[in-house]
Amino acid sequence: MDYQVLLQDAMEQARRMPARGRVADYIPALAEADPLAFGMAIATVDGGVFGAGDWQRPFSIQSVSKLFTLALALAEGGEGLWRGVGREPSGNPFNSLVQLESEQGIPRNPFINAGALVVTDRLLELTGDAVGAVRDFLRTESGNPEVAADDTVAASEARHGHRNAAMAHFMASYGNLRNPVDSVLAHYYAHCAIAASCRDLALAGLFLARHGVRVDGSRLLSRSEAKRINAVLLTCGTYDAAGEFAYRVGLPGKSGVGGGVLAVLPGRGAACVWSPGLDAAGNSVLGVAALDALTTATGWSVF
Ligand SMILES: NC(=O)CC[C@H](N)C(=O)O
Numbered sequence: 001m002d003y004q005v006l007l008q009d010a011m012e013q014a015r016r017m018p019a020r021g022r023v024a025d026y027i028p029a030l031a032e033a034d035p036l037a038f039g040m041a042i043a044t045v046d047g048g049v050f051g052a053g054d055w056q057r058p059f060s061i062q063s064v065s066k067l068f069t070l071a072l073a074l075a076e077g078g079e080g081l082w083r084g085v086g087r088e089p090s091g092n093p094f095n096s097l098v099q100l101e102s103e104q105g106i107p108r109n110p111f112i113n114a115g116a117l118v119v120t121d122r123l124l125e126l127t128g129d130a131v132g133a134v135r136d137f138l139r140t141e142s143g144n145p146e147v148a149a150d151d152t153v154a155a156s157e158a159r160h161g162h163r164n165a166a167m168a169h170f171m172a173s174y175g176n177l178r179n180p181v182d183s184v185l186a187h188y189y190a191h192c193a194i195a196a197s198c199r200d201l202a203l204a205g206l207f208l209a210r211h212g213v214r215v216d217g218s219r220l221l222s223r224s225e226a227k228r229i230n231a232v233l234l235t236c237g238t239y240d241a242a243g244e245f246a247y248r249v250g251l252p253g254k255s256g257v258g259g260g261v262l263a264v265l266p267g268r269g270a271a272c273v274w275s276p277g278l279d280a281a282g283n284s285v286l287g288v289a290a291l292d293a294l295t296t297a298t299g300w301s302v303f
Contacts, residue, residue: 003042003050006297011040011052014275014289021277021285024257029156030060033259033276040290041198044269045209051199058146058195059274060153062256063094065191066116067237068134068204071229073119075220076126076133084122084176085115087232094239094282095163097170105174109236111254114167120188121177131190141207141215142200154186154193161185198260198272205262205270208233208252230266234302238288241281248292250301261287265300 015038025031039054073081090099090108100107100114107114123130131149138147157164168181177184196204207214208230212221221229233252238245238261245253251271253263259276261284271294275286295301 001298003044003048004052006294007040007042007050007052009297010290010294011038013293014038014286017285017289019277019285020275021279023259023276024278024282027153027157027160027257029150029153030062030258033059035276037259038275038286039198040271040273040294041202042269042271043199043202043206045206045267048269049199049203054274055198058197058200059260059276060150060192060256060258061194061196061201061260062192062258063111063116064201064254064256064258064260064262065134065194066111066119067229067233067254067262068137069116069119069123069130069191070110070232071207071221072133072137073123073126074225074229077122081119081122085110085118087236089235089240089242091240097163097167100167100170105171105176107171109232111232111236112239113164114171117164117168117184117188118171118176120191121179121184124183124187125178130187131194134191135194138194138196138200138204141204142196143203143215144196144200147194147196147200149190149193150195151193154189157189157193158185161189164188192256198274201260201262201272202270205264205272208264209266209269211266227266230264230302233264238283239281241279241283245283245288248288249295250303251291251295252302253291255283255287257282259284259287261291263291266302268300
């Protein structure tokens with residue numbers, strides 16, 4: 001397959017969308033993203049890397065980081081993680097608070113904000129440095145030592161982070177956080193604020209396509225654990241639009257409000273796309289459209 005041509009065609013089709021969505025502005029620093037930026041990359045398990053458009057330009061990965069925090073927390077701490085966070089789709093927006101009280105401070109899944117805060121808390125307990133663990137993993141897997149958290153974005157989110165702080169305190173009241181709320185929030189904002197490109201993220205996502213094996217050949221997760229993360233990505237990775245994403249794209253995937261989407265085809269490769277305009281669920285409009293076009297053209301699907 002000529003991935004280069006396929007990427008260009010997929011982006012061309014996505015550009016025909018009547019609207020590009022809205023750039024997230026509830027975190028003021030994110031509102032400064034270039035609304036016209038658009039890039040896409042594919043990395044394959046046999047070593048190919050392809051890209052088009054702004055595929056080498058770093059952007060704020062935001063919730064795409066939650067895929068990596070989950071993988072690292074499971075790798076370091078094992079299945080006990082699931083005592084503090086579920087793995088059912090929430091059917092609610094990523095920053096919703098409503099289920100937390102009726103479900104006694106146990107978030108539905110690791111990819112909504114509440115669940116990601118629990119995972120960050122456990123990763124912090126296990127490693128002493130949750131953001132450092134995510135950053136170092138991204139650097140190693142992508143081979144790009146410049147991947148780093150953007151302190152301006154993290155500080156901007158902290159200043160406007162009342163919802164996340166409310167969730168964290170609420171879960172702490174149920175005993176579902178082991179570290180001080182302020183540390184959990186600081187690490188969460190910082191790993192969301194990591195800047196990386198489509199190229200970096202496609203390469204970093206390959207461990208899931210390699211069934212849990214890292215770029216250096218070492219094993220991060222068992223085959224079964226990698227398969228299970230992919231299952232949670234498919235059902236919960238794009239929030240209350242996960243059904244639509246499975247229908248249109250057919251791959252496990254994780255989105256972020258910076259406009260990035262990372263999708264995985266086990267055994268074959270990973271694709272990452274970035275366009276900052278979002279739909280109402282917080283997923284990149286052009287990003288999902290481009291993945292839809294790419295997977296339709298290539299036949300890439302888990303189904
Ligand atoms: N969906 C997202 O990307 C949200 C991440 C963002 N840091 C937040 O907590 O709101």
